[in-house]
Amino acid sequence: xxxRTLRYLVAIADAGxxxxxxxxxxxxxxxxxxxxxxxETELGTKLFNRKSRAISLTANGTYLVNxxxxxxxxxxxxxxxxxxxxAVSGTLAIGLGESRLNQIVLKAAQQLIAAFPDVTLQxxxxxxxxxxxxxxxxxxxxxxxxxxxDTYKYAYRRxxxxxxxxxxxxxxxxxxxxxxxxxxxxRGQALIVSxxxxxxxxxxxxxxxxxxPNQVVARYNLIYNAGLLAQLGSGYIVGLSHLIGHDEMxxxxxxxxxxxxxxx
Numbered sequence: 001x002x003x004r005t006l007r008y009l010v011a012i013a014d015a016g017x018x019x020x021x022x023x024x025x026x027x028x029x030x031x032x033x034x035x036x037x038x039x040e041t042e043l044g045t046k047l048f049n050r051k052s053r054a055i056s057l058t059a060n061g062t063y064l065v066n067x068x069x070x071x072x073x074x075x076x077x078x079x080x081x082x083x084x085x086x087a088v089s090g091t092l093a094i095g096l097g098e099s100r101l102n103q104i105v106l107k108a109a110q111q112l113i114a115a116f117p118d119v120t121l122q123x124x125x126x127x128x129x130x131x132x133x134x135x136x137x138x139x140x141x142x143x144x145x146x147x148x149x150d151t152y153k154y155a156y157r158r159x160x161x162x163x164x165x166x167x168x169x170x171x172x173x174x175x176x177x178x179x180x181x182x183x184x185x186x187r188g189q190a191l192i193v194s195x196x197x198x199x200x201x202x203x204x205x206x207x208x209x210x211x212x213p214n215q216v217v218a219r220y221n222l223i224y225n226a227g228l229l230a231q232l233g234s235g236y237i238v239g240l241s242h243l244i245g246h247d248e249m250x251x252x253x254x255x256x257x258x259x260x261x262x263x264x
Contacts, residue, residue: 001042003075006068008035008150009047013065017054020227074138095131095143096123098223100242100250101161101264105144127196127221145242145260148198159264166255168230168237168244175236180257184209195219203238206260227251 008025015021018036022029040047047061057065080090088110094109096102108247113119124134135143135154145151146163167186169176178185188208194201204211220226227249230237241253 001039003072004149005035005039006072007154008032008070009039009061010038010065010068012048012055013057013061022185039172040086058250070137070139082199088116091120091122093124093140095134095140095145097128097131097144097146098125098145098243099146099163099240099264101159101163102144104159125222127194128198130221144264145262148196150198161260162263164241165238165262166241166253167226168239168249168251168253170231170233171246171250171252173233174237176252176254178254181254182257183207186210186215186236190217191214191215192218192220192229192235192237194238195221199238202260203263206256206258 007165008027011025012018012032015024019029022032023150025032036047041167043064043103045060046058048055049058051233063199064106069249077091077093089264092109092112094105096105109121113121115218124131124140126134126150131145132149132154134140144159158201166179167175175185175189186207193203193216200213200216204213218226218229219239223239226237226239227244229235230251231249240255241255244251244253246252
């Protein structure tokens with residue numbers, strides 16, 4: 001399997017048809033079709049569902065396209081980095097959990113690209129599991145994750161400050177009148193919680209018997225869409241302060257008591 005073939009595959013996935021992809025990458029349509037047929041034969045699996053005017057990816061095709069994008073990203077980055085080994089250039093890829101504590105990292109990154117204009121900054125937002133997976137595959141130069149997170153196989157440093165956990169509640173909800181949320185307060189309440197199991201364990205350790213996993217009505221990886229769900233009255237979000245604007249979402253953050261904080 002050649003890199004050129006992977007580029008062709010990604011081009012087809014992006015264009016939606018072999019004809020459109022062939023035009024975009026300046027190759028004849030029969031030649032491109034033949035390349036894909038040879039790839040399917042090599043892999044021993046069907047990559048496309050072919051229809052009269054369009055094609056779609058099979059499950060195996062989708063998997064290969066996603067992996068191809070990662071491979072091509074790494075390849076392009078490697079080539080860019082060795083074009084001039086005397087110049088500071090290339091892409092600095094940073095994975096960030098959602099927190100205002102990232103300001104210190106972004107300030108340092110801004111100073112770097114100001115000093116070295118040939119460096120391009122690439123930001124990836126995700127939870128700790130997403131960021132660690134991309135680190136493991138070489139798609140990030142470094143990551144910033146929110147505890148609780150396993151760091152045993154990484155060299156790491158702490159960022160100053162702490163994140164405060166609590167509930168995000170619609171301002172029209174009677175519970176919004178509270179100044180703090182105790183374990184007893186969440187007993188029996190519908191909750192929207194991070195998809196990460198370490199966060200669920202942290203909540204269980206904090207709330208004790210007052211929390212039952214059956215209370216969780218939805219899970220999220222990034223919080224914005226969870227905020228939309230909370231607006232509809234589906235449940236209260238277990239999350240960090242300062243991530244969702246009060247005016248935009250009409251949600252109020254109320255901290256846990258006893259206080260629950262984590263570092264990065």
